[in-house]
Structure formats: structure tokens, C-alpha cells
Amino acid sequence: MAQPICRLYLITPPRLDDLAAFGRTLAHALDAGDVAALQVRLKDQPDDIIAAAVDVIAPIAQARDVALIMNDRPDLAAKLGCDGVHIGQTDASYAEARRIVGKDRMVGVTCHDSRHLAMEAAEAGADYVAFGAFFPTTTKDAPARADPEILTIWQETMEVPCVAIGGITSANARGLAAAGADFLAVSAGVWSHADPGAAVRAINAEIAAGLADRG
Structure with a gap:
């Protein structure tokens, strides 16, 4: 049986007012421990601001073998050379996102607290599904609260990786990794x-x- 794996997936703050300073902070954070991916999530920011952020962030992430994921925008993911895109239920469809980014980039899909949505995404070809929010969060509006049991059931029945999201800190991470x-x-x-x-x-x-704990 394969050894269970759980890794950290960072998401940027919703605004980056000082890109140079954030670049230094990001490098420090990525050098501190294992990070699998970094999602660029700059909500309601114009495309040129997002592009400028990627110009700073991408070399820092790629030098450390951290995958760079664009939130919501498959068009920008492809244009800016990101490693993939993360889409919500109200963003582009999986099929549309895949068409835009191509077969070699990752596409992840938000599935809230729904195994049905997750199974649809997995069967369509999603590279990962995301469940949450597991805890209260001020980073984004969370329409659903997920129970850790959904992670356990998913892990036991499906091969597509699952991401836990929503209010996660060092104080509550252990239970989700165990689940x-x-x-x-x-x-x-x-x-x-x-x-x-x-x-x-x-x-x-x-x-x-x-x-x-998971064994």
C-alpha cells in the first residue's frame, strides 16, 4: 500500500500592494519547509496587476519546484505560463478550462462539501478536487461547511487527489491530514x-x- 502523502498548498493574500516585499516574504516562506503549490488568488484585480504579480512570484516558486496555479482564470494561466488553474463552480466549466490551458497543465475544481460535484469533476479529468470550508475563514465567502469525513471517504474510494481548504492553520491542520x-x-x-x-x-x-495518525 502506498505511503499516504499530504502537502502544503499556499494561496496568496487577496491583495499584494508591495510586490517586492511579498517576493521576499514568499521566498522566506518557501525556504522554510515543504510546499507543493502556490495559487495566485488576486480577486477583483485587473489583468495587468495579476500579470505583474506573476512576473515576481513565478521565478521564486519555480526555482523551488513549487507549482504555480492561477485562480479562476484559465486564459491568464495559459497566457502567463502558469502550471495550472483552479476553478470554482461559478467560473469556467472544467471542459472550457481544459480546452484553454491544454492537456499538460493542471486543472483543479472547487467542490465545496459535495462528493457528487467532486465525482463529476474527477470523472471529467480534473487533476484534483477541493473540499471546504472546513473552518471559519475571512479570506473568501464560503458557501458550505465541509466535514472531515468527506476527505476520509474520498481517500478510500477515489484516486484523484483532494485538497482541504478554509480556515486552516497549524492549530487544526493535523486533523485534516489525518482524515x-x-x-x-x-x-x-x-x-x-x-x-x-x-x-x-x-x-x-x-x-x-x-x-x-493516519498510519
């Missing part, structure tokens, strides 16, 4: 910390403990 998440998506739990690098280390330690 069966393949990735923990974190934003404020790292960037709102006084030392984002310390937050990355702490979350990775809790992930390791959760994986030990």
Missing part, C-alpha cells in the same frame, strides 16, 4: 502569521503528525 487530505490549502494561516516561515514549519509538523 485523508492530500493537500492543505492555506492563505491567512501563513501570511497573517508574524513569521510566515515559522507558520510553514509549524503546519508541516502538524501534517507529519496527522499522517502518522
Whole structure:
């Protein structure tokens, strides 16, 4: 039986007013511990602002073998050379996103607390499905609250990786890793910390403990 895996999936803050400063903070955070992916999530920002952010962020992430994922916008993911796109239920359809980004980029799909939506996405070809929110979050409006049991059931029945999202910090990461998440998506739990690098280390330690609990 394959060894269970759970890794950190970072999401940018919703605004980056000082790109140079964030670049330094990002490098510090990524150097602090294992991070699988970084999602560029700049809500309601114009395309040129998003492109400028990617210009700064992409080299930092790619130098550390961290996948760069664009939120919501398959067109920008393809245009800016990102490694993939993450779409919500009200964004482009999976089929449309796949057509735009091509077969070699990742497409992840938000599925809230619905195994039905997740199975539809997985069967269509999604590279991962995301469940949440698991905890209260101020980073985005969360229409549903998910139970960790959905991760366990998914892990036992499906091969497509699942991402847990919503209010995740070092204080609650262990239970989600133990429940069966393949990735923990974190934003404020790292960037709102006084030392984002310390937050990355702490979350990775809790992930390791959760994986030990999972056996």
C-alpha cells in the first residue's frame, strides 16, 4: 500500500500592494519547509496587476519546484505560463478550462462539501478536487461547511487527489491530514502569521503528525 502523502498548498493574500516585499516574504516562506503549490488568488484585480504579480512570484516558486496555479482564470494561466488553474463552480466549466490551458497543465475544481460535484469533476479529468470550508475563514465567502469525513471517504474510494481548504492553520491542520487530505490549502494561516516561515514549519509538523495518525 502506498505511503499516504499530504502537502502544503499556499494561496496568496487577496491583495499584494508591495510586490517586492511579498517576493521576499514568499521566498522566506518557501525556504522554510515543504510546499507543493502556490495559487495566485488576486480577486477583483485587473489583468495587468495579476500579470505583474506573476512576473515576481513565478521565478521564486519555480526555482523551488513549487507549482504555480492561477485562480479562476484559465486564459491568464495559459497566457502567463502558469502550471495550472483552479476553478470554482461559478467560473469556467472544467471542459472550457481544459480546452484553454491544454492537456499538460493542471486543472483543479472547487467542490465545496459535495462528493457528487467532486465525482463529476474527477470523472471529467480534473487533476484534483477541493473540499471546504472546513473552518471559519475571512479570506473568501464560503458557501458550505465541509466535514472531515468527506476527505476520509474520498481517500478510500477515489484516486484523484483532494485538497482541504478554509480556515486552516497549524492549530487544526493535523486533523485534516489525518482524515485523508492530500493537500492543505492555506492563505491567512501563513501570511497573517508574524513569521510566515515559522507558520510553514509549524503546519508541516502538524501534517507529519496527522499522517502518522493516519498510519
